[in-house]
Structure formats: C-alpha cells, structure tokens
Amino acid sequence: ILKMLYGNYAVDEGQIIVQHEDGLIDLATASPRTVLAMRRLTIGYVSQFLRTVPRVSALDVVAEPLVERGEDREVARGKARALLGQLKLPEKLWALPPATFSGGEQQRVNIARGFITEHPILLLDEPTASLDARNRDVVITLIAAKKAAGVALLGIFHDHDMREAVADRVIDVTAFAAGKIAA
Numbered sequence: 001i002l003k004m005l006y007g008n009y010a011v012d013e014g015q016i017i018v019q020h021e022d023g024l025i026d027l028a029t030a031s032p033r034t035v036l037a038m039r040r041l042t043i044g045y046v047s048q049f050l051r052t053v054p055r056v057s058a059l060d061v062v063a064e065p066l067v068e069r070g071e072d073r074e075v076a077r078g079k080a081r082a083l084l085g086q087l088k089l090p091e092k093l094w095a096l097p098p099a100t101f102s103g104g105e106q107q108r109v110n111i112a113r114g115f116i117t118e119h120p121i122l123l124l125d126e127p128t129a130s131l132d133a134r135n136r137d138v139v140i141t142l143i144a145a146k147k148a149a150g151v152a153l154l155g156i157f158h159d160h161d162m163r164e165a166v167a168d169r170v171i172d173v174t175a176f177a178a179g180k181i182a183a
Helices: 032-041 058-068 073-086 103-115 133-148 160-166
Strands: 017-020 023-026 043-046 121-125 152-156
Touching: 017 032, 032 043, 043 103, 058 073, 058 103, 073 103, 103 121, 103 133, 133 152, 133 160
Parallel strands: 043 121, 121 152
Antiparallel strands: 017 023
C-alpha cells in the first residue's frame, strides 16, 4: 500500500488522488516527473531501510530533503543537528557516512531524514523496526507532533505496542492478500 502511494508500484485499478500544490493529482496515472515532484513537496517517506550515497555524512543525509526544497544548507544542517540530537545519535557520528553505522543508528538517521520536512503526507514503513525502547518513545513524540501539525500519516507497524501508541485507526490488511482473493 505504501509503495503504491509513493508511486513505486503500479495500480491495477482505481485512482490514488492526492492534493499536490494547487491541484489534485492521480498518482496511478501521474508522469514520473510529477511523481518525483510530489515526493519532493507533498509525500514524505520513512523506510525501515536507509539507502544513501556513499561517503556522504549523516548530517548531510538528513539535511538533504530540505536543501532539495530550497532551504539554506546551514539552516538545514541546524535542523538536522536538532533531530539527530533528539534521536540520541552520538554527535561523533554526524560527520561519518551512515553506511558504517549499526542498524539502529541507520534507522535514526532515516527517521530524522523523513521527519525533517513539512510534507503534508508522511508514509511510515516500520520506522521503529531497529530501535530500542528509548528511541521508540522519541519516534512516538515525533509522530504526535506531526499529527498535531495536521500531517496525514499512514504507517505500517508490526509492533503492537507502537501501533497502539500512534494509530488513530487500524486497518488489518491480511484480508486483502492475493492468495485469499484468487479462487
């Protein structure tokens, strides 16, 4: 579901209508350039896997989405520092490339990168999968702040406690499995 909404997977039938800038866009039929523009401005995404350019510092990985949106690089780095600090990533790691980090450290960089922008829609794919309880609590706080700001959030949470802490509505998608539909 998240990958259809992010424009990675094709949609066999139907529409995915999203408010983007001054109009409504159907993600199911949007051009690749439109999908990229929507990712930059409208739909943020936090994956459970961090994929970055090699040899780029964690600080710059987190700041990049703001820079791409036209924010001054130093202002973006300041916001990145604040988020990395909030997520308790040791400051000595900020200048290093995240590919060298543990899974939990990479996940904190990924979360900071996803939460740094003010996208009106934020997709969360197991954002706390590699985190300890202390950092899960930080993510709960970050999600609550996004909700309070009116951001539309759609997430996948296999962790029952995490799901209960953040979800306003739970949809059990097991009923939609292809194997159950095929006869």
